[in-house]
Amino acid sequence: xxxxxxxxxxxxxxxxxxxxxxxxxxxxxxxxxxxxxxxxxxxxxxxxxxxxxxxxxxxxxxxxxxxxxxxxxxxxxxxxxxxxxxxxxxxxxxxxxxxxxxxxxxxxxxxxxxxxxxxxxxxxxxxxxxxxxxxxxxxxxxxxxxxxxxxxxxxxxxxxxxxxxxxxxxxxxxxxxxxxxxxxxxxxxxxxxxxxxxxxxxxxxxxxxxxxxxxxxxxxxxxxxxxxxxxxxxxxxxxxxxxxxxxxxxxxxxxxxxxxxxxxxxxxxxxxxxxxxxxxxxxxxxxxxxxxxxxxxxxxxxxxxxxx
Numbered sequence: 005x006x007x008x009x010x011x012x013x014x015x016x017x018x019x020x021x022x023x024x025x026x027x028x029x030x031x032x033x034x035x036x037x038x039x040x041x042x043x044x045x046x047x048x049x050x051x052x053x054x055x056x057x058x059x060x061x062x063x064x065x066x067x068x069x070x071x072x073x074x075x076x077x078x079x080x081x082x083x084x085x086x087x088x089x090x091x092x093x094x095x096x097x098x099x100x101x102x103x104x105x106x107x108x109x110x111x112x113x114x115x116x117x118x119x120x121x122x123x124x125x126x127x128x129x130x131x132x133x134x135x136x137x138x139x140x141x142x143x144x145x146x147x148x149x150x151x152x153x154x155x156x157x158x159x160x161x162x163x164x165x166x167x168x169x170x171x172x173x174x175x176x177x178x179x180x181x182x183x184x185x186x187x188x189x190x191x192x193x194x195x196x197x198x199x200x201x202x203x204x205x206x207x208x209x210x211x212x213x214x215x216x217x218x219x220x221x222x223x224x225x226x227x228x229x230x231x232x233x234x235x236x237x238x239x240x241x242x243x244x245x246x247x248x249x250x251x252x253x254x255x256x257x258x259x260x261x262x263x264x265x266x267x268x269x270x271x272x273x274x275x276x277x278x279x280x281x282x283x284x285x286x287x288x289x290x291x292x293x294x295x296x297x298x299x300x301x302x303x304x305x306x307x308x309x310x311x312x
Contacts, residue, residue: 007046013039015050015203015233016106018090018099020061021070022275023301024052024077025292031235032084035203038262039233050084050203051106056096063279065306067091076296099202100222103230106200201260202232206240209259213248223251231258282307 015035021028032050039045054070055061064070067088074086089105090097097105209232211217226232228251236242242261246252252259274292281289282301289298301307 010044010046010197012198013045013047014106014110014198014200015047016053016103016200017051017203018053018102019055020059020064020275021052021054021074022061022064023070023278023293023297023307024074025275025278026294027274027292028052029077029081029084029294031203031205034235035233035262036083039260042260048083048198050081052078052084052086053090053102053106054086054088056091056093058096060096063307069300069304069306073297073300076300077294079296098219098222100225103200103202103226107230110198110200200230202226202230204232204234206234206236206242206245209234209242209252210240210245212252213245220251223249227251227255227258231255231260233260233262235262279307283309 015032017028017032019028036047036050039047052074054067054074055064057064057067071086071088071091078084078086087106089109090102212223212227234242246256246259278289278292280286281292293301
């Protein structure tokens, strides 16, 4: 497949990130590596969206701290960014709502409709409206040396996001797009297919099977309209999990199971183990958290006397 016929993907990860661990970042890296290996996808960006403070999870520190730790964890990445929209809302948002927000936001920024798994691959989802004719930024010159890389494509989108920003008090390093802004069409690309996929561990997949925990309508949107990329946790029987949910079985073709992660102990994704290590002064915390995150936690005295 050529670069333009592959599905361009933005990976979105929702969660507490309390705190964000090395494993969370590794999930992004392993997912991107595997999706590229399939030959069907190009991952052009990753988004980390920490949950709202009103989520009510015991021991959840302020979003101000969690956003800062996430930013420190990705400061050296050229394709993963932290988005504070979810934290800035008046109350907790469902995963379905977060996905829909980012889909609608990308539509406003790019002037296009993002595809979902039910959209025919022949449908142009990034392109200038037919009545406008400025020269394309992303085009096929025949010479691959002139074609922007996926990272450059994400850079163009991120640059447009950054131009229309609203800075909130206490979190000055974070910017986000005002969804009420009249952006118009800011970019034009060769027609490609772009999707936002939810990135998660197999523990979230397993939670889909717990009766009453998720609304069926939300699961239909998450798995049916968007699709998910799952990085299995240690020893997780993903086939068994899939067979326990009629919705997961129905949309199994929309679920990408990342393989070849045996060399990575997914237990280090655990924020709980990280908090326990901090509380007990366990030196193994360096296995779980990056040094900038550890330094920030110690400076701010987070989790040291916390429970859970």
